[in-house]
Amino acid sequence: xxxxxxxxxxxxxxxxxxxxxxxxxxxxxxxxxxxxxxxxxxxxxxxxxxxxxxxxxxxxxxxxxxxxxxxxxxxxxxxxxxxxxxxxxxxxxxxxxxxxxxxxxxxxxxxxxxxxxxxxxxxxxxxxxxxxxxxxxxxxxxxxxxxxxxxxxxxxxxxxxxxxxxxxxxxxxxxxxxxxxxxxxxxxxxxxxxxxxxxxxxxxxxxxxxxxxxxxxxxxxxxxxxxxxxxxxxxxxxxxxxxxxxxxxxxxxxxxxxxxxxxxxxxxxxxxxxxxxxxxxxxxxxxxxxxxxxxxxxxxxxxxxxxxxxxxxxxxxxxxxxxxxxxxxxxxxxxxxxxxxxxxxxxxxxxxxxxxxxxxxxxxxxxxxxxxxxxxxxxxxxxxxxxxxxxxxxxxxxxxxxxxxxxxxxxxxxxxxxxxxxxxxxxxxxxxxxxxxxxxxxxxxxxxxxxxxxxxxxxxxxxxxxxxxxxxxxxxxxxxxxxxxxxxxxxxxxxxxxxxxxxxxxxxxxxxxxxxxxxxxxxxxxxxxxxxxxxxxxxxxxxxxxxxxxxxxxxxxxxxxxxxxxxxxxxxx
Numbered sequence: 001x002x003x004x005x006x007x008x009x010x011x012x013x014x015x016x017x018x019x020x021x022x023x024x025x026x027x028x029x030x031x032x033x034x035x036x037x038x039x040x041x042x043x044x045x046x047x048x049x050x051x052x053x054x055x056x057x058x059x060x061x062x063x064x065x066x067x068x069x070x071x072x073x074x075x076x077x078x079x080x081x082x083x084x085x086x087x088x089x090x091x092x093x094x095x096x097x098x099x100x101x102x103x104x105x106x107x108x109x110x111x112x113x114x115x116x117x118x119x120x121x122x123x124x125x126x127x128x129x130x131x132x133x134x135x136x137x138x139x140x141x142x143x144x145x146x147x148x149x150x151x152x153x154x155x156x157x158x159x160x161x162x163x164x165x166x167x168x169x170x171x172x173x174x175x176x177x178x179x180x181x182x183x184x185x186x187x188x189x190x191x192x193x194x195x196x197x198x199x200x201x202x203x204x205x206x207x208x209x210x211x212x213x214x215x216x217x218x219x220x221x222x223x224x225x226x227x228x229x230x231x232x233x234x235x236x237x238x239x240x241x242x243x244x245x246x247x248x249x250x251x252x253x254x255x256x257x258x259x260x261x262x263x264x265x266x267x268x269x270x271x272x273x274x275x276x277x278x279x280x281x282x283x284x285x286x287x288x289x290x291x292x293x294x295x296x297x298x299x300x301x302x303x304x305x306x307x308x309x310x311x312x313x314x315x316x317x318x319x320x321x322x323x324x325x326x327x328x329x330x331x332x333x334x335x336x337x338x339x340x341x342x343x344x345x346x347x348x349x350x351x352x353x354x355x356x357x358x359x360x361x362x363x364x365x366x367x368x369x370x371x372x373x374x375x376x377x378x379x380x381x382x383x384x385x386x387x388x389x390x391x392x393x394x395x396x397x398x399x400x401x402x403x404x405x406x407x408x409x410x411x412x413x414x415x416x417x418x419x420x421x422x423x424x425x426x427x428x429x430x431x432x433x434x435x436x437x438x439x440x441x442x443x444x445x446x447x448x449x450x451x452x453x454x455x456x457x458x459x460x461x462x463x464x465x466x467x468x469x470x471x472x473x474x475x476x477x478x479x480x481x482x483x484x485x486x487x488x489x490x491x492x493x494x495x496x497x498x499x500x501x502x503x504x505x506x507x508x509x510x511x512x513x514x515x516x517x518x519x520x521x522x523x524x525x526x527x528x529x530x531x532x533x534x535x536x537x538x539x540x541x542x543x544x545x546x547x548x549x550x551x552x553x554x555x556x557x558x559x560x561x562x563x564x565x566x567x568x569x570x571x572x573x
Contacts (some may be wrong), residue, residue, distance in 0.1 A: 004158055052376045064134050067122065069183040074119030074140045076179065081112035081144075101154050111143045141180055147197060148172050160219035166226065169202045170233045183243035188246035195245075199238035203230055228434045261339055262331070263291055280344065290328060294339035294396050306338060312410075314338040315384055322399075323375035323406050345407060347397035350465060354391065357550065358497060359468045363501055363537035364404070368396060371406035373526035376458070379408075380451040380522060387449055389457035390437040391464055404543035435477050436470040437461060440485040452515040455525055458516075459510020464501075467495040471511060483514065502532045 033201060118136055122128075124356060137547075152169045159166050177198050181191065185384050206227065209216040221224055264281045270291070271278040281292045295309050317327040317340075330340030350368070354360065358361035372394055386393075388410060395407040406565040441447045463471045471490075472483035492507050506528045512518045517526040529535060 020234050071122040073183045075116050078115040111147045112146050120514035155207045157213050160215045174203050178239050181244050191245040192242045195238050195241050199234040289344040291344045292341050321375045322379040323371045324408050344396040349392050350394045360465045363534040365465045367538040368534050370407045370526050370529050373522040375408040376522045386454050390434040403547045435480045443481040443484045455518050462507045466492045
């Protein structure tokens with residue numbers, strides 16, 4: 001099942017807010033397309049916490065990074081071991097090179113095969129436990145390290161006996177050290193232990209061979225700079241690698257601190273759009289899932305945008321109806337970022353519902369829209385006009401064990417009926433709303449929209465839910481705007497014969513050009529919907545049965561779309 005949140009033209013789970021045409025998006029706001037990084041630590045300023053873990057440690061997200069890095073490292077090492085094995089085999093069997101040490105030859109095959117199995121067999125999307133990841137990390141780096149020790153033990157006396165010279169064993173160890181430093185997310189202290197062991201290993205083996213093997217002892221006596229060169233190279237590699245790990249860790253913590261927000265732990269980005277970014281979150285103490293919407297600091301510098309954002313929050317926070325989105329909290333971060341916290345809704349908005357499953361049954365449309373009327377009645381009673389009612393802003397949610405609970409979202413264009421001080425928030429003569437669903441008075445700007453404007457938009461939404469298309473569906477936005485003010489729409493029943501005459505009449509009355517010819521308030525519209533013959537034929541049991549039968553498909557689609565959004569976010573990180 002989809003999980004959605006309220007937001008102003010916010011893309012939810014990767015879907016753009018305009019599913020039918022690009023001009024369905026709300027006008028009057030610049031687009032915010034900045035995607036956030038995956039966060040990770042604590043600190044001051046606007047901050048973000050993962051739900052798992054209290055810092056940039058091994059949260060679910062960090063484990064995913066470790067898993068992908070281990071897989072890449074295993075495959076790189078596998079490729080390296082395979083390439084050297086092929087070269088070695090060609091030299092022995094095709095170019096007549098001297099027979100190798102077969103123990104070393106066999107060990108190289110074993111290590112290469114194990115690395116290949118680890119790399120190719122590692123699940124790309126599984127949430128692997130940390131103990132399993134650490135075990136694989138030990139194998140991926142421990143097996144090559146053991147092979148390098150074996151190679152040094154075998155080759156040092158062999159080279160000393162054959163060539164009276166011992167080559168520096170450092171190069172393969174340098175490769176292993178830098179792979180570890182670059183690929184494995186770590187604290188610098190843990191990295192210092194592992195890298196320190198790798199740095200000491202070749203020096204220790206050389207010392208042991210010097211002390212226990214006469215040929216090596218005599219040969220190294222003729223190479224006085226051998227140990228100095230080996231110690232300097234390994235020390236420099238070890239120190240620089242640990243410093244690099246510490247630097248990378250510091251950058252991760254700084255990025256984490258920059259994305260924290262007070263008492264809320266953010267799991268991941270779930271939407272971006274015209275007024276900001278939306279994150280799935282959880283309150284640190286109450287463990288309540290929620291969604292946080294924010295404007296980044298670079299956007300908060302525009303007084304018009306910030307004023308509109310704050311107006312959206314304050315207007316929504318005044319509403320307490322069951323069918324309106326609930327606002328839990330809002331405020332400013334230290335750097336000026338404005339944010340608010342709202343309920344997290346499992347379900348799907350009506351735009352997506354129709355796109356994925358087709359038109360809704362007339363009884364279901366009545367069931368959802370009567371609830372929307374209830375939410376609008378409270379808003380209109382507080383002298384608030386929504387001005388941006390569209391299918392994407394009405395949500396069919398699961399709440400309190402019930403299905404198809406309508407939730408009215410996004411009061412980003414809400415405007416007090418009697419307020420004059422707010423008029424500067426939209427430029428004079430500008431159009432606010434979504435062209436496919438806006439009222440004639442919104443398109444012309446000749447009269448100020450009032451509650452009857454929302455009724456027109458609600459009628460246009462009903463038209464879309466019943467027929468699968470808006471009342472006017474021209475490819476050019478200007479033709480859509482002109483049609484709202486000058487053309488009569490087809491009766492919905494001409495497109496969908498299942499629509500009854502009484503429901504047909506209700507929708508067409510909502511779409512009257514003159515506000516005086518429409519229903520004069522939403523409760524009147526609600527009564528008209530309930531007076532239709534099909535009213536009450538979509539029950540709670542019907543809603544539950546529908547969602548449960550479609551839950552698997554919806555969940556799979558939501559997961560796929562969420563993965564796509566995360567991939568896009570990662571590309572912008």
